[in-house]
Amino acid sequence: MAENILEVKDLVKHYPLTQGVLFKKQVGAVKAVDGISFELKKGETLGIVGESGCGKSTLAKVLMNLERATSGQVLFKGEDISQLSGAALKSVRRNIQMVFQDPYTSLNPRMTVGDIIGEPFEIHPEVAPKGDRRKAVQDLLDVVGLNPEYINRYPHQFSGGQRQRIGIARGLALKPEIIICDEPVSALDVSVQAQVINLLEQLQSEFELSYMFIAHDLSIVRHISDRVGVMYLGKMVEIGSDEEIYDNATHPYTQALLSAVPVPDPAARESRDRIILSGDIPSPANPPSGCRFRTRCWKAEDRCAEEIPLLAVPTVLKGAAAHDSACHFPEVRVQAAA
Amino acid sequence: MNTAVDTAKREREAPYEGPLLDVRDLHVEFVTRDGVAKAVNGVDYSVSAGETLAVLGESGSGKSVTAQAIMGILDMPPARIPRGEIRFRGRDMLTMGKEERRKIRGQKIAMIFQDALSALNPVLSVGYQLGEMFRAHRGVSRAEAREKAVELMERVRIPAAKQRVNDYPHQFSGGMRQRIMIAMALALEPDLIIADEPTTALDVTVQAQVMDLLAELQAEYNMGLILITHDLGVVADVADKIAVMYAGRIVETAPVHELYARPAHPYTRGLLDSIPRLDQKGQELYAIKGLPPNLLRIPPGCAFNPRCPRAQDVCRAEVPDLFPVTEEDGTPLEGRGSACFFWKETLHDR
Numbered sequence: 001m002a003e004n005i006l007e008v009k010d011l012v013k014h015y016p017l018t019q020g021v022l023f024k025k026q027v028g029a030v031k032a033v034d035g036i037s038f039e040l041k042k043g044e045t046l047g048i049v050g051e052s053g054c055g056k057s058t059l060a061k062v063l064m065n066l067e068r069a070t071s072g073q074v075l076f077k078g079e080d081i082s083q084l085s086g087a088a089l090k091s092v093r094r095n096i097q098m099v100f101q102d103p104y105t106s107l108n109p110r111m112t113v114g115d116i117i118g119e120p121f122e123i124h125p126e127v128a129p130k131g132d133r134r135k136a137v138q139d140l141l142d143v144v145g146l147n148p149e150y151i152n153r154y155p156h157q158f159s160g161g162q163r164q165r166i167g168i169a170r171g172l173a174l175k176p177e178i179i180i181c182d183e184p185v186s187a188l189d190v191s192v193q194a195q196v197i198n199l200l201e202q203l204q205s206e207f208e209l210s211y212m213f214i215a216h217d218l219s220i221v222r223h224i225s226d227r228v229g230v231m232y233l234g235k236m237v238e239i240g241s242d243e244e245i246y247d248n249a250t251h252p253y254t255q256a257l258l259s260a261v262p263v264p265d266p267a268a269r270e271s272r273d274r275i276i277l278s279g280d281i282p283s284p285a286n287p288p289s290g291c292r293f294r295t296r297c298w299k300a301e302d303r304c305a306e307e308i309p310l311l312a313v314p315t316v317l318k319g320a321a322a323h324d325s326a327c328h329f330p331e332v333r334v335q336a337a338a
Numbered sequence: 339m340n341t342a343v344d345t346a347k348r349e350r351e352a353p354y355e356g357p358l359l360d361v362r363d364l365h366v367e368f369v370t371r372d373g374v375a376k377a378v379n380g381v382d383y384s385v386s387a388g389e390t391l392a393v394l395g396e397s398g399s400g401k402s403v404t405a406q407a408i409m410g411i412l413d414m415p416p417a418r419i420p421r422g423e424i425r426f427r428g429r430d431m432l433t434m435g436k437e438e439r440r441k442i443r444g445q446k447i448a449m450i451f452q453d454a455l456s457a458l459n460p461v462l463s464v465g466y467q468l469g470e471m472f473r474a475h476r477g478v479s480r481a482e483a484r485e486k487a488v489e490l491m492e493r494v495r496i497p498a499a500k501q502r503v504n505d506y507p508h509q510f511s512g513g514m515r516q517r518i519m520i521a522m523a524l525a526l527e528p529d530l531i532i533a534d535e536p537t538t539a540l541d542v543t544v545q546a547q548v549m550d551l552l553a554e555l556q557a558e559y560n561m562g563l564i565l566i567t568h569d570l571g572v573v574a575d576v577a578d579k580i581a582v583m584y585a586g587r588i589v590e591t592a593p594v595h596e597l598y599a600r601p602a603h604p605y606t607r608g609l610l611d612s613i614p615r616l617d618q619k620g621q622e623l624y625a626i627k628g629l630p631p632n633l634l635r636i637p638p639g640c641a642f643n644p645r646c647p648r649a650q651d652v653c654r655a656e657v658p659d660l661f662p663v664t665e666e667d668g669t670p671l672e673g674r675g676s677a678c679f680f681w682k683e684t685l686h687d688r
Contacts, residue, residue: 051541051542051543051544052512052541159629159630161629162629189396189397189568189630190396190568190570190609190612191396191608191609191612191625191626191630192629193612194612194623194624194625194626195625195626195627197614197623198622198623198625201622202622216541216542218542219613219614220614222614222619223614223619223623242619256543257542257543260542260543260545260546261542261571262542262545262546262549262569262571262572262574262575263571263574263575264570264571264573264574264598264610264613265574265598266574266575266577266594266595266598267595267598267599268574269574269575274546276543276546276547276550277543277547278547280511280513280514280544281541
């Protein structure tokens with residue numbers, strides 16, 4: 001098995017809620033990420049799924065060190081990077097890059113494509129010496145399937161799919177080992193999404209990249225990921241290989257999420273056995289006690305309100321069902337026969 | 339005041355043979371600085387009571403512009419409608435007077451927008467906005483309008499409606515706001531609802547709740563529904579028939595089961611093939627090459643030809659009509675049409 005390139009241990013990110021103007025008093029905290037542990041192996045793609053507000057984008061920001069973790073560790077090749085600053089942080093950052101969701105707002109409209117993709121070289125001149133930069137940018141354009149002659153164009157001259165390619169080229173510029181993709185295709189047209197997914201997969205094998213792929217489209221996550229983690233209200237509720245999660249989910253939230261995804265096959269309309277969750281996701285400033293999903297869970301009992309379920313392999317389950325799941329009553333859901 | 343409601347009820351029950359809404363050869367263009375953008379280029383479709391038509395297309399395909407033309411909420415200029423008919427219960431709405439048209443909009447045809455937060459007025463309470471429908475169209479008193487608003491909120495299952503009627507839009511979650519949009523559309527019991535990407539901004543678990551609610555209310559009131567979306571999954575779940583749009587034209591129409599089983603247009607086929615499937619894991623996804631066309635410069639002939647794997651010389655020279663689709667032996671397939679010269683090859687090559 002490949003080595004762990006990234007190890008996250010009990011990561012917490014709380015945003016304080018304050019009252020008062022002069023003497024700010026902390027009255028609580030938005031628990032955006034609340035104790036998450038997982039590892040990313042070299043060359044692997046880890047998918048992260050969950051509804052809006054579950055903390056998946058905050059997780060990405062903390063891993064990038066764009067937000068400082070409240071507590072916990074982020075180990076990059078064994079070294080804790082969560083509390084680094086200055087030159088040490090700068091040198092580590094080269095290795096973790098990000099591709100953003102919205103290719104319309106994540107590119108500066110007043111910069112040419114060449115400047116956008118070449119900007120990382122200004123910060124890390126050791127990667128490409130001054131004279132080589134133009135050549136390096138043109139190579140990157142070629143790698144992501146854009147015409148290298150477009151180097152002097154501006155972002156508005158490109159379509160959404162092409163802009164996302166520019167964003168990917170910028171992410172690749174510093175030859176990182178990890179790329180965090182935060183909803184990289186959700187702003188794109190359906191017919192263009194497949195092109196970008198194919199590009200990401202091709203780049204992964206070419207440059208031996210490790211991906212963290214954050215998305216809400218479960219079918220795309222399944223296609224691209226080796227392992228999938230499911231988040232709910234700041235917690236990882238289940239994590240495992242794609243088969244373990246998609247075919248043998250043992251956490252009720254994962255099961256509900258999977259059953260709610262519309263299936264592009266009208267023949268499945270009658271036979272589908274959907275779980276419709278009631279209510280909305282609770283506020284992360286005031287999450288329910290015990291298991292955070294219990295307020296919307298059909299299996300909830302008294303124990304769920306008192307005891308926080310740990311993310312661990314349930315001892316009662318065997319085979320593909322035996323993977324990390326944070327539920328007191330884990331079991332594989334039996335689909336009603338069609 | 340009840341008499342107004344009763345008259346409306348009676349009108350509603352007046353029988354009309356034929357489709358509720360019939361769009362014929364509709365053209366919409368936008369005059370821009372760089373030229374004329376042809377957003378809709380000859381669209382035909384119809385919806386009957388109780389039926390769900392899904393209009394499927396990417397951004398720029400003209401699906402939303404068609405809906406706005408039906409509602410009469412296009413900004414003219416820059417938009418103009420050089421040709422076409424929009425018949426509601428047999429009467430062309432494009433030629434009728436402003437006042438008459440206003441009576442149809444909201445009362446007979448209502449619309450649900452994608453982004454409920456920007457569609458609702460942030461400085462008015464939801465109760466006020468819901469009640470406004472009754473005050474403006476039915477002339478009821480303030481108190482009565484408020485009561486109606488609570489009733490509607492209960493209808494769309496907003497918990498504690500009585501307490502929340504004075505809340506403002508930002509105090510509701512995304513799913514709840516979309517319910518309020520649905521309540522507003524339902525307020526005057528319209529014959530037809532146009533829903534433009536009603537669940538695109540919502541999470542999947544909430545999307546399922548909202549789509550279920552919409553389908554249930556549609557059945558209860560026997561309304562026609564036009565569902566505009568780009569999501570092949572949502573379409574498969576709720577539609578009766580589908581119209582696929584590309585560059586302002588309908589390229590394929592079919593009953594929902596047939597479209598997914600046997601597409602007759604290369605664009606539809608490409609869309610279906612690019613959905614990640616289980617048995618393709620680790621392989622490259624099928625991707626339609628190229629980009630959707632610029633509406634200022636739609637390619638000559640079939641607009642899809644630069645991206646089409648089947649394109650021949652004829653596709654670059656002539657614009658294909660929406661041909662009726664038949665079985666190999668010539669048996670007509672009801673409700674099916676394809677705007678492809680090679681529909682036969684596309685249909686049977688599977």
